[in-house]
Amino acid sequence: MFSLPAVSVSFGRHLLATCLLMSLPFTPAQADSVLIKQVRIISGDQAQISAAMDVLIRDGKIVAISPKLNPKASKHSQQIDGRGQFLIPGLIDSHVHLDGVPGYAGDNPKDASMLQEARRQMPRSYAYFGFTTVLDLTGDASFIAKWNAQPAGPQAHFCTPVTIPNGYPASWMDKDLQFQVPATKYMLFDPAQPNVYPANFKVEAHTPQAVVNAARQDGANCIKVFYETGFGPKKNLPVPSIELIQEVVKQAKDLGMPVYLHGNSQASYEFALKAGITTLVHGMWHDAKNVEQFVNQTRLEQIAQEISKAGISVQPTMQVLYGEHEEMNPEFFKNPVVAHAIPSSLMVWYQTEAGQWMKTILAEDFDPATKTPAELYLAVKSMYQKPLSTVRKMTAALHQSGAHLLFGSDTPSGPFYTQFPGINGRWEMDRWLEAGMSLPELFSALTIKNARAMGLEKNIGSVEVGKQADLLLLSANPLVDVRAYDAIENVILRGRVHQRATLSAQAR
Template sequence: MPLLKLASPHPGSHPSLVSALCLALGLAAPLQAETLKLTHFQLVDVEQGRVLQDRQMLIEDGRIVRIVPATEVLVADSSRDLGGRYLMPSLWDMHVHFEGRELVEDNALLLPLYLAYGITAVREAASDLAPEVMVWRKQIAAGERVGPRIFSAGQKFEGIDSLWNGDLEVGDEAAMARGMDKLTAMGVDFIKITENTLQPELYLKTVAEARRRGYRVSSHIPYGVSVAEAANAGLSSIEHLSYVLRLGHQDEPEIAASVRSGTLEAKEAAARYRDGFQQPLADKGYRMLAAQGVAVTPTLIGGYQLANLDATDHSADGFLRYLTSAFTDKYSWRIERMGEQTPAQWQARKQKYQDEAAQLSRLDAAGVMLLAGSDSAALNTYVYPAEGLHSELQLWQQAGLSPARILRAATLDGARFMGLEKDYGSIAEGKRADLLLLRANPLADISATMQIEALIQGGEFHDRAQLDTWLGNAAAAVQILNTGRRGI
């Protein structure tokens, strides 16, 4: 089968290295899925939070045609006995980044790993690799590259001289409109906005303009904008739970107004938000978010990893075999920045994480849509691509959410947020056959999502041997890249 050519090498790269990397990855167009019957499995119903015993399924042209008890007769071109294992919808990671202009190959080799970890869709929340990501998205959709379906924001909106690489820096409405035109031409799936230097008034106008153009808008929230103002402007999702905690401060609207007027510095606003949290006020704010239809992507794993850097040795983490040295070198900036913290500061960071995690069940009780996302990226220390989502789900369970609620967030709610619940997110006749086969019941313990026996993507069955091949290819590609860059 034909191999896919990777992105053009950077200046100084060796053509032989890129060729070897292509061979190591072995990315090829998948075969057309045949009519397939799956028998003797336990169906995990994420809509109702229950298991349906001993079912069988017929898949044709990548869609689920029939689901019936095992006693009925179904005829298909081929059949697989699933041995009583648990069949659930495949996972969606609703916040990832592929980033680093010098890390194109390093990110590309990770794409099959998402499938190996049961993830068939990712929401890519903008990066400096937008041109490459858009190519990967097209190739995956065409069956020319192995990887998850990508929903991408392309480049995120920011203010002038922002901290981040590759964003769209805008200082006025005209520049913002040109940025919107550029993203529309790129064919982005949603709009992402962050708040490093973007002015509050322009932030609100950017949200409103994106919604006017029909986009979903995911965002951080500037200190000069209240959460209610962002919601009223048309925000679709808040990325990271820390922003939501501002709703628990009675002076939040006044603090935002003071920052916007220039009478209060952002650093002072942050200090004020650290004190005076009131749970009833926060709960009221959460109900406002639910009423406005604003989702929240908590991304607990990043805060957890940083809060526990003092007590965790990551040197033996198994996932490191899939990350190049150049990729993990990006972790050092946060490690070095935190290396001089006092014991009291470490404890304060741990408490901050606990305070945020405690709000997860409160958001759920208020009816807020929760989206499961890892925020995996080269700049996010020890938040591993693909594996990070599973870690995130386990943290949700530790925070008090039931496995049933967590599963819905990681499957159906992701599809609903993207407006694709008719085709994805649960197991039902007529839906696309993106499925995950597990050795244990995820409704009993969410960690069962790591006990993967097989993946079905678009009706094509990938057994454990195939998943392991993808993992092995990625590990081999890492060795090739590391060796080539050392000039050995």
């Protein structure tokens, strides 16, 4: 596999803030001042629905919330009639990979225009589906700065990937190239492999303390480490020792940086418990092999309880597996929603022989010459049923044990056009509900819980005075029906209002 109505107490604080604002000398609103009138607000851990409120946004922040604002405060504002609508915080996807175009691995100069259009659309696709904040788990400062300079898209933050030689993901590079790429700066010296390093590799610059400090100085929000023994053509990869990652965790926590662990196996979950990491960024797709099933099921239930007790958060990322087998779906591009995410020129290319390269690889073990496309799709889907069953069971066990479940989609987990920005996160929402989570739990995971996990709860994640105006205006209630997330009317990015239709890949 490659690696988815009473007014609350907080509104009382909003009203107090508004009263204080109204007592100050009036200053005419800026041109980008926005007033949303008589909208019902859904926000917070309990996801309560407010009475109708006026919400004033100025200079990218929420400056007032009141049952009825003083007309002077909203003078010259852009006004939106919010009657019958719901205002919620913008959604947060805390597991994405922003660089590159999903499913494109070539360098044909003829594709330059298509790729330019795709890169322009990708941030807009995230926003179209309601995502106003994302966390790139393998990002770097320069790329994230360029991403955040784009006119319409979610604000991005990033983790620094901390690796060991020849392990995942360095194993996908040439053995010499892995020491030449910029990310080598964050490679650990692994005492278990003392002889693999080039002569110019300075051990003192690659201790856990040195690597974590470098990540912090470069602006990373968090650290990402890996426990992956291999998949596909890569098998028996080296993994870091418990002691090495424990020291990384200690250094990161001293600097207030969460540590995310890539791992989707039972062994990686056991590793996470010993290492003391902050968040597992995948559900458990693979349980232990060659173990008596009943005995191991008891152990899996114990792991779920231990994860909960340890305060380790988990991102189930169930849509990853669906996205992989959907690559084989001959009807995929007939879904009308896909056209809002993927530009038409890229969709056409994906359906060419060149664009079907990953699909061809997936089909190799199924004698594709003897099967129709529909039969081949069903055969590949069948192969995924075991890991899907495992991840559903473990996610349910974690949920029942009270573990912290965080929303992350792993967009894209690999070279799959079926995991395109924005729409992949929307499909991950469906996977959550299928696994037994409630709509209020999904709402909180998409908003305040992710903001809190990223240390950004003072700025985003709820609708409160003083917070950044990353907001969604919906025509339906997301606490009643998940399809409310398909009924977004406006996306507000740092105080700027975008009609949802203008963010679609179909917009010109």
